[in-house]
Amino acid sequence: MHRRLWLLVGLGAAVIALAASGSAGAKVAGTGSHVQPAAAPFALAWAHVPRTPAARKASNVLVFGMEQDVAGFNLAEADETEYWAAVTGESPVIRGDYIIDQNGNYHLDLASSVTATKSALTITIRPDAYWYWQGHPKMPVTNADYAYTWQQFMDKNNNVASTTGYNQITGYTLKGTKTIIFHWKTPFADYKDLFGYIYPSKALTGLSFNTFWLNCVCGNDGHPISDGPFYVSNYTKGQGVTLRANPDWYGTKPGLSEIDFKLITDTNSEIQAMRGGEVDAINPSPQTALSQLRNQPGLTYSSVPGFIQEHWDFQFGPKGNPLLKAPWMRQAIAMGMDRVSLIKALYGQIAPGQKPLNNPEYEIGPNATGANQYFAKWSFAPKKALALLAKHCTGGPSTPTRNNTAIWTCNGQKAEFRFNTTSGNQRRETSAAIFTQQLGAIGIKLDPTFMPASQFFGTVLPSYDFDIGEYAWLGTPDPSGFDAIYQCVNTAQNLGGQNYKQYCNHRVDALIKAGDAELDPVKRTADYELAAKLISNDVAIIPLYSSPSILVYKSKIKGMENSNNPTQEGPTWNAELWHW
Amino acid sequence: MLTYVVRRLLYSIPVLFLSTFLSFIFVSYAGNPLAQIRQNPRIPASTIHNLIVQNHLDKPVVLRYFYWLKEAIFHKFGDSLLVAQPIWPDITRTLGHTAQVVLLAELVAIVIGVAVGIYSAIRQYSAFDYTFTTISFLGYAMPTFWLALLLQILFVDIYLKWHVRIFYTSGLNSGSSGSTWSLDRLQHIALPVATLSIISFALYSRYMRASMLDVINSDYVRTARAKGVPEWRVIMRHVFRNALIPIVTIAALNLGAVLGGAIVTETVFTLDGIGYYFVSRLGTLDLYAVMAYLTVTAVIIIAFNLLADILYGYLDPRIRYD
Numbered sequence: 001m002h003r004r005l006w007l008l009v010g011l012g013a014a015v016i017a018l019a020a021s022g023s024a025g026a027k028v029a030g031t032g033s034h035v036q037p038a039a040a041p042f043a044l045a046w047a048h049v050p051r052t053p054a055a056r057k058a059s060n061v062l063v064f065g066m067e068q069d070v071a072g073f074n075l076a077e078a079d080e081t082e083y084w085a086a087v088t089g090e091s092p093v094i095r096g097d098y099i100i101d102q103n104g105n106y107h108l109d110l111a112s113s114v115t116a117t118k119s120a121l122t123i124t125i126r127p128d129a130y131w132y133w134q135g136h137p138k139m140p141v142t143n144a145d146y147a148y149t150w151q152q153f154m155d156k157n158n159n160v161a162s163t164t165g166y167n168q169i170t171g172y173t174l175k176g177t178k179t180i181i182f183h184w185k186t187p188f189a190d191y192k193d194l195f196g197y198i199y200p201s202k203a204l205t206g207l208s209f210n211t212f213w214l215n216c217v218c219g220n221d222g223h224p225i226s227d228g229p230f231y232v233s234n235y236t237k238g239q240g241v242t243l244r245a246n247p248d249w250y251g252t253k254p255g256l257s258e259i260d261f262k263l264i265t266d267t268n269s270e271i272q273a274m275r276g277g278e279v280d281a282i283n284p285s286p287q288t289a290l291s292q293l294r295n296q297p298g299l300t301y302s303s304v305p306g307f308i309q310e311h312w313d314f315q316f317g318p319k320g321n322p323l324l325k326a327p328w329m330r331q332a333i334a335m336g337m338d339r340v341s342l343i344k345a346l347y348g349q350i351a352p353g354q355k356p357l358n359n360p361e362y363e364i365g366p367n368a369t370g371a372n373q374y375f376a377k378w379s380f381a382p383k384k385a386l387a388l389l390a391k392h393c394t395g396g397p398s399t400p401t402r403n404n405t406a407i408w409t410c411n412g413q414k415a416e417f418r419f420n421t422t423s424g425n426q427r428r429e430t431s432a433a434i435f436t437q438q439l440g441a442i443g444i445k446l447d448p449t450f451m452p453a454s455q456f457f458g459t460v461l462p463s464y465d466f467d468i469g470e471y472a473w474l475g476t477p478d479p480s481g482f483d484a485i486y487q488c489v490n491t492a493q494n495l496g497g498q499n500y501k502q503y504c505n506h507r508v509d510a511l512i513k514a515g516d517a518e519l520d521p522v523k524r525t526a527d528y529e530l531a532a533k534l535i536s537n538d539v540a541i542i543p544l545y546s547s548p549s550i551l552v553y554k555s556k557i558k559g560m561e562n563s564n565n566p567t568q569e570g571p572t573w574n575a576e577l578w579h580w
Numbered sequence: 581m582l583t584y585v586v587r588r589l590l591y592s593i594p595v596l597f598l599s600t601f602l603s604f605i606f607v608s609y610a611g612n613p614l615a616q617i618r619q620n621p622r623i624p625a626s627t628i629h630n631l632i633v634q635n636h637l638d639k640p641v642v643l644r645y646f647y648w649l650k651e652a653i654f655h656k657f658g659d660s661l662l663v664a665q666p667i668w669p670d671i672t673r674t675l676g677h678t679a680q681v682v683l684l685a686e687l688v689a690i691v692i693g694v695a696v697g698i699y700s701a702i703r704q705y706s707a708f709d710y711t712f713t714t715i716s717f718l719g720y721a722m723p724t725f726w727l728a729l730l731l732q733i734l735f736v737d738i739y740l741k742w743h744v745r746i747f748y749t750s751g752l753n754s755g756s757s758g759s760t761w762s763l764d765r766l767q768h769i770a771l772p773v774a775t776l777s778i779i780s781f782a783l784y785s786r787y788m789r790a791s792m793l794d795v796i797n798s799d800y801v802r803t804a805r806a807k808g809v810p811e812w813r814v815i816m817r818h819v820f821r822n823a824l825i826p827i828v829t830i831a832a833l834n835l836g837a838v839l840g841g842a843i844v845t846e847t848v849f850t851l852d853g854i855g856y857y858f859v860s861r862l863g864t865l866d867l868y869a870v871m872a873y874l875t876v877t878a879v880i881i882i883a884f885n886l887l888a889d890i891l892y893g894y895l896d897p898r899i900r901y902d
Binding site: 264455 | 610611612614615616617623624626627630631662663664665670673674677729732733735736739740745748749750751752753754847848849850852856857860864865
């Protein structure tokens, strides 16, 4: 029998060797008809990447921790709109009319001028803008690329993520090779968010919008293409992305020759990789464990409010508790919630100084004037809340009392509300615990239900079947991102598509409509500000906080001081300035 | 034997069919893959319509199963549900990485577990036996993610204190060499291998000890000793070899299970393995990728169950297959 045993051992060794050879053959992901970059597997692409920060400094290379893998680099495709695709394959690689800075301000980038009138949008491309297409002579970025990009957005066979604004364009006129005039049926005031990236028309000839750039940012021969400071020289699924400096870029010469994004999906592992010098910078999702890095010598820790607005929705429709239709009840709820204490509990260690949002629209970036804190009047004031409730209801406590069990009854209805949010989210669980206790102290009962995101977003919100719901909105600095959130629901006209609370104020509607078509930025801001004020007065929502954007990097790296960009551009918006 | 294997393989076809069918139904009802897309008011109706038609999401679930089955059989599982990424290259790539880590971990665990099991049985109730019994139970009880994190912190602290990079804390490579058996790769997979080994070691050492104790008191061992056979020879030739048979069976079954993905370990260490692939696809409700994973896992488990049965008969001549 022992001979059989040794045979078995031999077989085991052979299996291990076989498995090893299998993994050795790990190839650049994807095959078949999809266009692939002419790149080596990750291990080979990284063969020269120095292992220590000191050696990387000497070689002008930077390693960046990347928290999520990329499903595809075509950000205009409905399923490829992820943040890390933008960070690695868009901001530093494919440029558009404007680039948005860390404060949410728009700066001309690929375009040298953009002029919007009531009938047309005229874009002139900077004369020194070229496509770098590896293995080809450099090609100018032309108005044909803009025309092609618009056509891609409007092609009904393409799974585009958004046609907003593009669908107001009726056609275009080419002027020379560098100017294009788009004609529109109605002006689109948020025109700065159009043409955020431009496709290279020649290089993409023969490729399908739904499948190109799945595993590369490349032309139809698989070779990398770029009009930004870097190009994607390698992408290996499940492992990382490599960017190399684009020699033909029009802007400041990149300070680094290479940026290597290494996939590390677990935040704790990311922290250890940062501590241990395996990576030089990270842009992690905000978690308490990051506090370990705040005072670590040799690291710079940056935290800024992000364009993510966590909030409470009240249900104004027939399926909601009728008490929530009463403004005084919503006001009492708002004043019964200590949002500052919630933010301290959630982000006190990783984003100290973070304040509650006091505007139903983003009040960060260019909107953070400090004068538009319309919601501040509903800040924590439990005694005021009790006085308000006592006017309309009976049976509640006379003073805010911890562990209070007396619940108000108003118009024969108990002040008890269904509170729905997503499960598996520690922040929302904390929020539910804190606010259930605080509102309980003033005689308002919350019944929290946590459910999978697919159920919450897929069923509960669209069916308007909740009293109070907590979730987040994610957007751009432009206020028009809130249109669908506050417009009265009108399915036929495709308005209010995200207004799950069924809030409706016709004055707000009119202001949104006016702001949407107003090309004068001052008048436009005034329209939106007034709308925000009315929404705050109505307590249509309770804005809670904005999730912080965190960037941690080695202090020896220069040029990253303004890189913590909370917009979709991400930290690589100014990657050309980074250097050791 | 051949008839037995063929029969078992034929039995496994309906098992596989039924398991994929049930999995498909359950996963389909786990959530709406278009829920996230529908949340975005800017996504045009034409895009949603395209996605529904392209992915047969307007058809009954049972019918969709057969669409999927056709893709699985004729197009190597086809493409992901929403993004047109082919699934098969992902499966082969990630399975290769998992196999490398898991087989190494099992090898380490078996060698150490068996050695400790033997010595614990020989020195039953000794300090060594008690120590390793405690360690085994600790290893068995320790949550994988916690053990993984402890190992990461330990080796980062070593690096910070002595500036010596012994092991990396995540990924498969960092450079310097692209070879699968390079020092760099081994430095990367050492911690996941250690994590998996510690857990499996606990299993093997306990089984080996129990199996040795079963055999060590049998008549033929007593006879061998009475004949004056040296003790080490009694242990190695008469006890060890016979005690190893159940371990081989357990190892084969265990290997089949962990090859399906050491999900937690791969996630913590960001190993591009099949378990991590499954978790990431499940998060996006990518039904077809999840189904591909479940099918491959089911095939692996069926195969290793069969292998365990065959090995048992191969090692123990008393076993005969009808």
